[in-house]
Amino acid sequence: MDLSALMEAVATLNSEDAFGPRLSPEAWQALEPMLTRHEVRAGELLLKQDELDRTMYFLERGSLQVFVTRSAPGTHRVAILRAGSVVGEAGLFGETPRMANVEAMSNCVVWAFRAPRLDELSARHPALALEVVRGAAAVLAARMRANLERAVPVS
Template sequence: MDLSALKEAVATLNADDAFGPRLSDEAWEALAPLLTRHEIRVGHLLLKQDEVDATMYFLERGSLQVFVTRSAPGTHRVAILRSGSVVGEAGLFGRTPRMANVEAMSNCVVWGLRAARLDELAVRSPALALELVRGAAGVLAVRTRANLERAVPLS
């Protein structure tokens, strides 16, 4: 499984909510068999608000828009994510409904990490699993603070 484009995207993303850990080649090799590759076509939803899913995705290629569907007519765009971003990180921490929709703005390649696979990694390589959890929690913290500062509704 070739993760070279994903590794490059994650390593070079320059954004406040970038995934912090700079994983070694060995760490990516240990992670590779736990990831599932998905191609998402423009206009299709990767995540749907209110659905329960325990998967975090790494965006290798493309762009995604994150938006909340309000109870009143219309939607509210929360963010646009570029290659190297992670999305769905909250899914690793609890079996709660998704807070937003995530739609492909272009054809995308994403790699999914399910919480159950992270649990497997924790048994085999606790240090790497902890680094991934810290990275995901860091992204979640930055995004939550930004949304609170902008008064963006999260559900």
């Protein structure tokens, strides 16, 4: 596997909710066996609202739209994510349903990081696991703050 494009995307993303840790090449090398690469075609759902899933994804290439389906007809777009973003970060922290749908707006490459792999990373590289958790939590906090400012319901 080659994470160079993902490393570049994460390092250069400039957004309020960017994944903050600037991981060294050695840290990425240690993280690499914990990740699985997936291609998502334009129009496909990566995450489905209300499903249980304990996976965070790193977006290497493409763009994703995040939207919620309300009980009333229609949907509400929450965000558009660019390469370098993470999505599904809440899944690392508990068995909770997904809060939104995430659909590929273009053909995308994502790298999945599942909660059981976080446990494995914690045992093998505790400092790296802590950095990943801090980064995911910071993304979660930034997005929650932005949604509260826009008065978007969290659940």
